[in-house]
Amino acid sequence: MVKPSAYSLSDAELAAFFRDAGQPAFRARQVSEALWSGRAESWGVVQTLPASLREKLAERFGALGDTAAVVGETGDKSSGTRKLLLKLSDGALVETVLIPARDRWTVCVSSQVGCACGCAFCASGLSGCERNLASGEIAAQAVRAALEIGRRPDNVVFMGSGEPFFNYDNVLAAARRMNAPPPFGLGIGARRITVSTCGVVPGIKRFSAEGLQLELSVSLHAPTDALRSRLMPVNDKWHVAELIEACRAHTAETGRIVTFEYTRVEGVNDSPAQSAALLALLRGFPCRVNLIALNPVPEFPGRAPSPGVCETFRRALERGGVNATMRLSKGRADEAACGQLRRRYLEGAGKGGV
Numbered sequence: 001m002v003k004p005s006a007y008s009l010s011d012a013e014l015a016a017f018f019r020d021a022g023q024p025a026f027r028a029r030q031v032s033e034a035l036w037s038g039r040a041e042s043w044g045v046v047q048t049l050p051a052s053l054r055e056k057l058a059e060r061f062g063a064l065g066d067t068a069a070v071v072g073e074t075g076d077k078s079s080g081t082r083k084l085l086l087k088l089s090d091g092a093l094v095e096t097v098l099i100p101a102r103d104r105w106t107v108c109v110s111s112q113v114g115c116a117c118g119c120a121f122c123a124s125g126l127s128g129c130e131r132n133l134a135s136g137e138i139a140a141q142a143v144r145a146a147l148e149i150g151r152r153p154d155n156v157v158f159m160g161s162g163e164p165f166f167n168y169d170n171v172l173a174a175a176r177r178m179n180a181p182p183p184f185g186l187g188i189g190a191r192r193i194t195v196s197t198c199g200v201v202p203g204i205k206r207f208s209a210e211g212l213q214l215e216l217s218v219s220l221h222a223p224t225d226a227l228r229s230r231l232m233p234v235n236d237k238w239h240v241a242e243l244i245e246a247c248r249a250h251t252a253e254t255g256r257i258v259t260f261e262y263t264r265v266e267g268v269n270d271s272p273a274q275s276a277a278l279l280a281l282l283r284g285f286p287c288r289v290n291l292i293a294l295n296p297v298p299e300f301p302g303r304a305p306s307p308g309v310c311e312t313f314r315r316a317l318e319r320g321g322v323n324a325t326m327r328l329s330k331g332r333a334d335e336a337a338c339g340q341l342r343r344r345y346l347e348g349a350g351k352g353g354v
């Protein structure tokens with residue numbers, strides 16, 4: 001049987017474990033400190049605990065090495081982006097990406113093994129969703145990242161594989177953990193944690209009501225239902241108008257600015273007519289649009305537009321009063337797009353180390 005990860009335990013559950021084991025209450029704090037500082041690669045190395053207790057913990061719960069073991073890595077030398085392939089306790093694989101920008105590090109975490117959404121250009125959804133990640137499996141990715149970069153990450157984005165709002169409770173629990181002050185979490189500011197959704201409207205509504213300072217990012221990619229449904233099947237369930245309405249309500253309720261992700265695909269969603277349609281959709285809504293160049297994947301025939309076309313599109317938005325930034329696709333190396341590293345590994349090409 002696969003042991004649950006210790007990273008998924010609530011403080012109360014950890015306290016109960018030590019109470020039941022006849023141990024003093026301070027043990028829970030010691031274990032939390034070992035977990036969230038990244039020192040608990042295995043229970044055996046947590047020298048602050050007596051050997052008998054380490055054994056008991058090892059019988060019941062996975063440590064960091066069980067929860068998120070590095071089994072592969074690719075990188076992009078020019079940008080410094082590193083993509084880790086992590087193996088979870090049941091052998092499932094997920095990707096975690098470490099992205100440097102000036103003196104900051106952003107960690108991109110996965111929320112599911114694979115993804116059920118099937119967006120046309122995304123490699124994560126090519127073989128469906130295997131399972132949800134437990135909250136600890138999500139939070140442990142940030143702990144692993146901290147160890148790899150040698151310090152606490154500055155930002156976390158839920159933009160790895162999976163749809164966060166199809167695993168709502170575990171995603172929120174993980175975000176709370178990352179936000180919790182040490183020794184009970186990583187102490188990453190809520191405003192530095194971004195949850196990205198493909199447009200799951202009930203999830204957005206729930207998120208708005210949480211009363212948290214977490215950031216919301218919405219993958220829009222097209223301004224009309226016809227085009228968006230072609231790129232993102234999820235649009236058949238929650239249409240563009242309903243989605244934008246939920247985003248407007250989010251800002252009205254929380255005062256927080258929504259970021260729309262817009263991956264540009266040459267000749268598909270980057271025309272002047274489409275920037276005009278996007279403007280019409282977002283007019284009067286204080287939001288941000290993040291323009292991303294398509295990261296080519298073999299399974300999707302599209303290409304990224306030229307820098308000139310990108311800039312024209314961005315300027316059209318700015319002129320219309322919509323705040324638009326252009327994000328260069330980091331990690332342009334092979335297998336850099338979402339889900340590609342895991343896919344290559346599963347297909348066997350990566351055996352013996354990616």
Ligand code: SAH
Nearest residue numbers: 122159162163196197198219261294295337
């Ligand atoms: N399911 C969530 C989060 C994961 S994807 C969501 O859809 O928002 C994170 C972002 O990467 C999304 O905006 C997604 O559409 C985008 N993306 C996926 N594959 C891409 C590719 N090949 N090139 C550029 N962006 C891509």
